Amino acid sequence: MSTLIDTLINDNLVPLKPYESARRLFSGGQDWLNANESPFANDYGVDSSSFNRYPSCQPKSVVNGYASYANVTKEQLIVTRGADEGIELLIRTFCTPGKDNILICPPTYGMYAISAETCDIGVKTVPLKSDFNLDVEGICATDNVNLVFICAPNNPTGTQVARADIKTVLEHFSESALVVVDEAYIEFDADNTWATEINNYPNLVVLRTLSKAFALAGLRCGFTLAQAPVIQALLKVIAPYPIPEPVAQIAAQALSSDALERLQQQVSELNQEKAALAAALAAVDGITLVGDTKANFILFRFAKASALMAYLVSQGMLIRDQSKQLNLSNCLRVSIGTKAQNQRLMNLINAFLQEDAA
Template sequence: MANMIETLLNRHLHALRPYESARRLFSGGQDWLNANESPYANTYDLDASTFNRYPDCQPEAVINGYANYAGVKKEQVITTRGADEGIELLIRTFCTPGEDNILICPPTYGMYAISAETCNVGIKSVPLKADFSLDVNAICQQDDVNLVFICSPNNPTGTLVDADDIRQILTHFRDKAIVVVDEAYIEFASDVGWAREIDNYPNLVVLRTLSKAFALAGIRCGFTLANENIIAFLMKVIAPYPVPAPVAQIASQALSSRGIELVQSQVAQLNQQRASLASAIEENAELEIIGSANANFILFRCEQKDALMQYLVENGMLIRDQSKQPGLSNCLRATVGNDAQQKRLIDLITTFFTDRRAA
């Protein structure tokens, strides 16, 4: 049986390594600061009277709510099962398996590459510069790509991409490729993002999500924003019922005026927590903050990374090891949490280094 399954498996999947999500890496922990989730758990009302019916493919209340929030037309919005499905939809729609390529700029979000590999689409890689800015000249030399993925603020470096760099890339690829700006963390940055530029750049796509600032990672609801022509093609490929009815109900409430006010208040609190966490990390001589603080996490370098990570895991404190990414040797990423979580993280780090010095 095992040999038969191996024989039937798509050839290009034999060497595929799945994305190591936070829940795949660790099945338990006391404090989850490894997946960039919000520490807030907001409450919502549900009406089960329609749960016996298939949901709308694109729930009107959700589409209109996000269009108003993002400042775009409703025809320029498609909602998906998280932004991850948006990434896969773009690759499946605009790349021919075994022929076409995407472009990524590591260190960056891992699902761009995983989705491409799953679809048997090639990957061109142009690493970020030492300061984590885009290598625009090198990117523009890659003319055999269909999609260019740019994460801003970038995960895991927390850096915002320079607006002039994005404009230059959009202009260069205007008649060649689609440029995808992933703004999963845009609410945490002092930046308005690129959604309102869609009418000015026909090859611009913006990815958004309710997972981070909206504290709704568990419902898997994301958005792809683009001109109507791109949205129409994505609608050809999307699953018939991508948004479950409970998800649509929660999302529409989160996108109400009251819901957005709550998000803005919680983001302001998290940004204060982020500054507090950064300050505490900077006070430790063994740690060095890397990148910038434009998201809901802090990236830092620790020469004793493996020992510190093991110590934290043993004590139920889960953060994320990013050292496998280019340019991020010995780097760890900690999600911004609540007061108690951050105090416990810093206390554990302090105890770890105190004990090491004593030993």
């Protein structure tokens, strides 16, 4: 059978490895601070009376609720299975396999490249500058790209992208490429959203998700925002029933006025915890904060990152090693947890340092 599979598999898939998600890398553990999830688990209920029926392709309650939340029209939005499906839909819709390319700016989210490679789409890279700002000149000097992916705030550096830089990129590619601004973490830096600019740029696309600030990573629900022609093109490619009925019901509840008020309270609490954890980490001898803290995580560099990571995992504390990323040697990323989880992390780091010194 393996010979048959080796014969049939698409040639472009042979050298690829599955994406190393946080859950795939590590299971178990006591504290999960490795996937940029929210530590909050909010209660929801579902009505099962219609589970015997196929769901709506684009559930009205979710479309209308998120359009209102994001200040766009319902024609400027498509609901997807997480922002990850939005990435894949854009690539499948606007790139021809074996011919076209996307552009990414590492270090950044890994699924842009993986989604492109699985679709036999080329990946051109223009690394971020040493201060993690966009290399605008390098981006604009790159031709033959259909999609430009910019993560803002960026994962894993936690840095925002200068608005003037994104504007320059949008204008440069106005006639040749879509510029995709991934706002998975925008609730932690809400004033810098590009959703409010969709009417001004026909080639602007914004990705959103309920996985981070909304505390619904398990739901797999995301959104792609753009002008209507982009959305209509994506609707040609998306599966007939992409959003399960339980997902639609919970997403609609999460977009109610009461739930959005709770969202703001939880974001505020996470931002306070983030500031406290950043200060505690910065005070540790040998630890240097890297990038910025515009999302729900902190990136830091430590010379013995590998040993520290192994020790934390052995103690049930899961964080994320980002050392393989471009210009992030010896860097670890920690998602913001509860006060108790953050304190346990610091206690374990201090215990490691004591053991190491001994």
